[in-house]
Amino acid sequence: MTKERKKELQDLCLKFRHDLIDILHSIQTGHPGGSLSCTEIVTTLYFEKMNIDPKDPQKEGRDRFILSKGHACPMLYLNLAERGFFPKEDLKHLRQTDSHLQGHPCFHKTPGVELSTGPLGMGLSAGLGMALGEKLKKTDAKIYVLLGDGEIQEGGIWEAAMAASKFKADNLIAILDYNGVQLDGTLEEIMPLGDVASKFESFGWNVLHCDGHDVESVSAAIDKAKESTDKPSMIIARTVKGKGISFMEGKNTWHGKPISDEEYKMAKAELGGGN
Amino acid sequence: MSKQIAIRDAYGEALLELGKKNEKIVALEADVGASTKSILFGEVFPDRYFNVGISEFNMVAMAAGFAQEGFIPFVNTFAVFMTTRASDPIQSLIAYDKLNVKMAGTYAGLSDSYDGASHQAITDIAFVRSIPNMTVISVSDAVETKKAVEAIAEYDGPVYLRLSRAPAPVIFDENYDFQIGKGVELRTGKDVAIIATGTILHNALKAAELLEEEGIEATVINIHTIKPIDEEIIINAARLTGAVLTVEEHSIYGGLGSAVAEVLSQNYPTPVDFVGATTFAESGDYDELLEKYGYGARTIADKAKQLINRK
Numbered sequence A: 001m002t003k004e005r006k007k008e009l010q011d012l013c014l015k016f017r018h019d020l021i022d023i024l025h026s027i028q029t030g031h032p033g034g035s036l037s038c039t040e041i042v043t044t045l046y047f048e049k050m051n052i053d054p055k056d057p058q059k060e061g062r063d064r065f066i067l068s069k070g071h072a073c074p075m076l077y078l079n080l081a082e083r084g085f086f087p088k089e090d091l092k093h094l095r096q097t098d099s100h101l102q103g104h105p106c107f108h109k110t111p112g113v114e115l116s117t118g119p120l121g122m123g124l125s126a127g128l129g130m131a132l133g134e135k136l137k138k139t140d141a142k143i144y145v146l147l148g149d150g151e152i153q154e155g156g157i158w159e160a161a162m163a164a165s166k167f168k169a170d171n172l173i174a175i176l177d178y179n180g181v182q183l184d185g186t187l188e189e190i191m192p193l194g195d196v197a198s199k200f201e202s203f204g205w206n207v208l209h210c211d212g213h214d215v216e217s218v219s220a221a222i223d224k225a226k227e228s229t230d231k232p233s234m235i236i237a238r239t240v241k242g243k244g245i246s247f248m249e250g251k252n253t254w255h256g257k258p259i260s261d262e263e264y265k266m267a268k269a270e271l272g273g274g275n
Numbered sequence B: 001m002s003k004q005i006a007i008r009d010a011y012g013e014a015l016l017e018l019g020k021k022n023e024k025i026v027a028l029e030a031d032v033g034a035s036t037k038s039i040l041f042g043e044v045f046p047d048r049y050f051n052v053g054i055s056e057f058n059m060v061a062m063a064a065g066f067a068q069e070g071f072i073p074f075v076n077t078f079a080v081f082m083t084t085r086a087s088d089p090i091q092s093l094i095a096y097d098k099l100n101v102k103m104a105g106t107y108a109g110l111s112d113s114y115d116g117a118s119h120q121a122i123t124d125i126a127f128v129r130s131i132p133n134m135t136v137i138s139v140s141d142a143v144e145t146k147k148a149v150e151a152i153a154e155y156d157g158p159v160y161l162r163l164s165r166a167p168a169p170v171i172f173d174e175n176y177d178f179q180i181g182k183g184v185e186l187r188t189g190k191d192v193a194i195i196a197t198g199t200i201l202h203n204a205l206k207a208a209e210l211l212e213e214e215g216i217e218a219t220v221i222n223i224h225t226i227k228p229i230d231e232e233i234i235i236n237a238a239r240l241t242g243a244v245l246t247v248e249e250h251s252i253y254g255g256l257g258s259a260v261a262e263v264l265s266q267n268y269p270t271p272v273d274f275v276g277a278t279t280f281a282e283s284g285d286y287d288e289l290l291e292k293y294g295y296g297a298r299t300i301a302d303k304a305k306q307l308i309n310r311k
Ligand SMILES: Cc1ncc(C[n+]2csc(CCOP(=O)(O)OP(=O)(O)O)c2C)c(N)n1
Pocket: A033, A034, A035, A037, A069, A071, A118, A119, A120, A121, A147, A148, A149, A150, A151, A152, A177, A179, A181, A182, A183, A241, A255, B030, B031, B032, B054, B056, B081, B085
């Protein structure tokens, strides 16, 4: 990745963080922590990696992105709007009655959303179905699934992990938003994952690591995953929940808390630059 | 308007009080303890509090094991995850063997309004009601919540307790006599009966006031126990009024409305109509959604009037 390109993506991420805080502050609902945590991952996918066409959202053979941790959808919507799937003006109606932008991703309402999510733990299985479907259709499409680290406590994830390995879904690329925090506390306090890399390796996955807040690192890991043969890939992306706003960083209390006027000013000042 | 107390706060406090009185109470949680308010119990009784992370199926199946050990497990999560993700252990472990597990499903109906349809529970009653051996309770205010928690802990057997997220007006006072299986008549009128469950009972009462302004007298009944249902109070209301409207924040297929229609069709055939869900709802302000999806007091009153014409 060139320096210029890296700077462009970083600027975009900063702009998304600003917009996110603006929107969530104005609507007084929604999930800041998990949205900030996946900013670089989602932005790298939509602006660097994925083969998609906003003018033809249903194009055959396109790459798919599934936000299995659906509560982070504000970050998905910011990316979709920036890519032109729908007007940016729509963003301010997030979570409001009659808006197409639901509190959790909705396939039948929002252009560009590939699967309705919200109830955690189902995106990997659905992604596997898509991956195998694309293989039957003999396309080059990659299926990207973003998982929360709390989310993978769901048993269904491990059923999907076994199945993806058995069916050699090497076009399935899961990314773990490994921020160490869930809703009620840290993963250590609530339900430790243990050695998650070894777990997926022993399930037969191609396991990769990256810095989830470095667009270049995310991009490089995705490139490696794309080369996998026979094995599905799991990219463990080290992240910080609430990244970019110090008083939110690493705090489970910022999972889904409204942003007060005071906190809004502090957050905006800290982000600086951009907007 | 009367004081508002969030049902979930009342539940959390009642569970804590119960924990103080009875050492057999254990609480299980699936990473939404800050929302269900089971955390209030957890802070005081960390040894009897099991937060299993995001694994509802595991949590509910574990509760079956605790019950076999002679404990009284209260399992806590959103109503929608309880009755979808954990449906199998509810049916095939807990209900089948009549295990003494209390399943508290919170954020029921549209009350988790901003999170959208994926988090709103409009099918939970239908599922649990159709399972043999289950007792199904749906509470309408903070006082009823507290009394229901005490009563279901006394009762030996599986209970689904349906709770709302939203602040709700307090309808009952401390002298309220809550009995599992007994409906409560809050108003008596001869023209139409409105039978409601859950916090939306408040709108049913408001609808009755609107009807009164137009000279129409409505009976209003609170059915907190949807199963086993109070057949007598329903049949008597039908006899008196000849027209029964049910109101619930739930699908009209399989919920309170269906239960009432079953009772009347078998015992005292009467025109019945239903206020409830026929579609998934969406994200938005709770009161706005209640209006948009047909739960407003005006809509309930108008439906009651149309029903009277069918007599
Ligand atoms: C099946 C299910 N159970 C519970 C929830 C409630 N919930 C939403 S987000 C969340 C915590 C998610 O933590 P994590 O997966 O680590 O996400 P992140 O830290 O990236 O926000 C919980 C418990 C849910 N949406 N779905």
